[in-house]
Amino acid sequence: MRTPTRTQIDRLTVALDDLTRSDDYDAFIRAARDLAPISLVDQADAATAQIRCGFKAIADRHGYRSGTTNLTTTPPWVTLALLHTLLTWHAGYGRTCMHAPRADRPMPVSAAAWEPDLIVCGQCLHLLRLRDGSARDRTCDGCGRITEGVEHGEGIYPTVVSLGPVMYMLGACDACRWWD
Numbered sequence: 001m002r003t004p005t006r007t008q009i010d011r012l013t014v015a016l017d018d019l020t021r022s023d024d025y026d027a028f029i030r031a032a033r034d035l036a037p038i039s040l041v042d043q044a045d046a047a048t049a050q051i052r053c054g055f056k057a058i059a060d061r062h063g064y065r066s067g068t069t070n071l072t073t074t075p076p077w078v079t080l081a082l083l084h085t086l087l088t089w090h091a092g093y094g095r096t097c098m099h100a101p102r103a104d105r106p107m108p109v110s111a112a113a114w115e116p117d118l119i120v121c122g123q124c125l126h127l128l129r130l131r132d133g134s135a136r137d138r139t140c141d142g143c144g145r146i147t148e149g150v151e152h153g154e155g156i157y158p159t160v161v162s163l164g165p166v167m168y169m170l171g172a173c174d175a176c177r178w179w180d
Ligand SMILES: [Zn+2]
Pocket: 097, 098, 099, 100, 120, 121, 122, 123, 124
């Protein structure tokens, strides 16, 4: 199969974002699972289960709330960025950590809104860490506004959205936060 061009990836990102908001989404996911090699589906399911467990453990430990939603409830700025990172990685254009996780061998991986198109494995989360209190750490990934910081009464809500084996980290200001 030919590798898509970057322009095709951009178009596919928008098309998939539309699809996640359409009634055909569930049928599409079922069809995609039927078409993919069974071993790949199994690996992806295992990696997804691992992410979900890890997710819940972290949330329980820190007293965060965790929930299962699907992409239809996340705002387009989140879905578009997440899908773009995923597709770029699948096409082989993305950056990865030194362990070079591959999309065709699903394992739990992480990405962040502030490091576009970078995918790292579980051992390399430090590559996505932001310095506490730095301007980037106080920047909303939705509107790009730099908040004053929690000590001034306005901070960033860090959140993680998972899609399959990918954990995607981002920060949203009070106005861009889409959950209660
Ligand atoms: Zn790594």
